[in-house]
Amino acid sequence: MNRMNDALELVKKLRTFLPAESVLHETEDVRPYECDGLSAYRQTPMIVVLPRTEDEVAGILKVCHALKIPVVARGAGTGLSGGALPHPQGVLLSLAKLKSILEIDAAARTARVQPGVRNLAISEAAVPYGLYYAPDPSSQIACSIGGNVAENSGGVHCLKYGLTVHNILKLRVLTIEGELLEIGADGLDAPGYDLLALMTGSEGMLGIVTEVTVKLIPRPQKAQVVLAAFDDIRDAGNAVANVIGAGIIPAGMEMMDKITTGAVEEYVHAGYNVEAAAILLCESDGAEEEVAEEIGRINEIMRQSGATEVRTSRDEAERIRFWAGRKAAFPAAGRVSPDYYCMDGTIPRKNLASVLAGIEALSAEYGLRCMNVFHAGDGNLHPLILYDVNRPGELELTEEFGAKILMMCIEAGGTITGEHGVGIEKINQMCSQFKAGELEMFHAVKAAFDPESLLNPGKAIPTLRRCAEQGAMHVHRGKEKFPELPRF
Numbered sequence: 001m002n003r004m005n006d007a008l009e010l011v012k013k014l015r016t017f018l019p020a021e022s023v024l025h026e027t028e029d030v031r032p033y034e035c036d037g038l039s040a041y042r043q044t045p046m047i048v049v050l051p052r053t054e055d056e057v058a059g060i061l062k063v064c065h066a067l068k069i070p071v072v073a074r075g076a077g078t079g080l081s082g083g084a085l086p087h088p089q090g091v092l093l094s095l096a097k098l099k100s101i102l103e104i105d106a107a108a109r110t111a112r113v114q115p116g117v118r119n120l121a122i123s124e125a126a127v128p129y130g131l132y133y134a135p136d137p138s139s140q141i142a143c144s145i146g147g148n149v150a151e152n153s154g155g156v157h158c159l160k161y162g163l164t165v166h167n168i169l170k171l172r173v174l175t176i177e178g179e180l181l182e183i184g185a186d187g188l189d190a191p192g193y194d195l196l197a198l199m200t201g202s203e204g205m206l207g208i209v210t211e212v213t214v215k216l217i218p219r220p221q222k223a224q225v226v227l228a229a230f231d232d233i234r235d236a237g238n239a240v241a242n243v244i245g246a247g248i249i250p251a252g253m254e255m256m257d258k259i260t261t262g263a264v265e266e267y268v269h270a271g272y273n274v275e276a277a278a279i280l281l282c283e284s285d286g287a288e289e290e291v292a293e294e295i296g297r298i299n300e301i302m303r304q305s306g307a308t309e310v311r312t313s314r315d316e317a318e319r320i321r322f323w324a325g326r327k328a329a330f331p332a333a334g335r336v337s338p339d340y341y342c343m344d345g346t347i348p349r350k351n352l353a354s355v356l357a358g359i360e361a362l363s364a365e366y367g368l369r370c371m372n373v374f375h376a377g378d379g380n381l382h383p384l385i386l387y388d389v390n391r392p393g394e395l396e397l398t399e400e401f402g403a404k405i406l407m408m409c410i411e412a413g414g415t416i417t418g419e420h421g422v423g424i425e426k427i428n429q430m431c432s433q434f435k436a437g438e439l440e441m442f443h444a445v446k447a448a449f450d451p452e453s454l455l456n457p458g459k460a461i462p463t464l465r466r467c468a469e470q471g472a473m474h475v476h477r478g479k480e481k482f483p484e485l486p487r488f
Contacts, residue, residue: 045086075147081423115146270325
């Protein structure tokens with residue numbers, strides 16, 4: 001059977017329990033789903049389904065399992081690693097219609113939500129109770145909580161409050177066979193293996209999340225941000241280490257380099273010093289007295305670390321404006337370059353200055369500008385390589401540049417991803433991050449949940465053969481990364 005016949009047969013089966021408008025198969029209907037936020041690679045799905053209930057999701061999975069049809073789950077499509085790239089002979093399972101906040105329990109400080117609920121919507125719903133949901137990715141106005149679980153997302157306040165895995169209690173998950181699992185518990189601990197941590201960050205490869213119980217925390221009495229400007233990016237990197245070394249755990253600590261602050265200031269008018277080589281944002285929150293004492297210490301450390309300018313937000317409006325600039329870094333990049341390629345590596349904080357110097361050297365080597373913006377407190381780098389896909393060969397150069405950044409992270413004792421996931425973008429670098437035995441174990445875990453590899457196949461974990469083809473477990477140099485995929 002050809003693709004069209006396969007699709008029509010599957011459409012017929014799915015429409016026995018789904019309304020016609022929930023099963024898309026015409027080219028013009030499925031094309032909007034051909035990529036996520038990593039738009040360099042595109043693939044049209046065979047079928048897109050938009051279930052409205054958990055039972056409908058289970059029904060879809062049972063049909064696909066019976067027919068051996070691959071299934072790729074998709075949330076809001078804001079992912080940046082190609083994790084939601086469709087399978088050409090598979091079903092793209094959109095969870096966008098499962099968007100209800102089912103319950104807020106103010107006494108227990110929890111919320112039960114469906115996977116399509118936007119990250120920010122949880123905090124908005126918790127406002128009347130004086131609570132909020134702490135993880136705040138830059139895309140929080142659009143990204144969904146199901147996607148946050150799939151990628152173990154963080155945000156600018158993850159230094160103090162943790163990643164998604166630290167802020168959820170329980171998941172309802174459907175296996176590829178349509179069997180319902182409850183993972184975790186309403187309490188702070190659950191019996192047995194910690195499958196909650198295993199499922200969080202598994203990139204839709206082990207099961208489909210249909211409900212999330214998240215932790216809510218009280219809104220702090222006060223929050224203030226220190227904005228420090230530096231003439232040397234190495235001084236800014238050292239300032240990060242000095243703050244942490246002083247025993248201070250800020251609510252958030254973010255760094256941007258000169259090219260980034262220039263782009264952001266033109267876009268948001270956050271009040272940044274565009275002449276500085278780098279700026280640091282360092283926030284303290286908590287009780288009034290606690291914040292006042294900590295802000296004083298942070299100001300002193302910044303000056304001792306070589307800051308040429310130190311300012312403290314005077315009111316809530318200015319604090320929000322300072323953070324608005326940081327959260328607008330990615331869209332600001334889109335205003336100064338036709339395309340950008342966002343990397344996501346993590347390094348030990350002590351190596352921040354040296355890795356930034358290495359990125360600067362690579363930028364000169366490849367002749368490509370690079371905006372550096374990152375969660376400085378936990379060493380999670382987000383270099384944005386600026387390029388133009390319409391210039392022949394520039395995307396391939398950008399990929400090679402990005403691969404070298406990730407290799408630098410590994411060599412510095414870090415990892416190839418902090419919160420964006422592996423997806424397809426970093427699958428070759430997995431060959432350098434892990435040994436053959438470790439990769440085999442990852443495949444064994446995958447097989448325990450999905451023995452026929454129908455859930456998001458070909459993502460996150462490379463085969464040993466792929467690694468061998470890349471050259472003795474090392475990433476390729478100069479080869480086209482995914483020749484089988486349509487280019488942007």
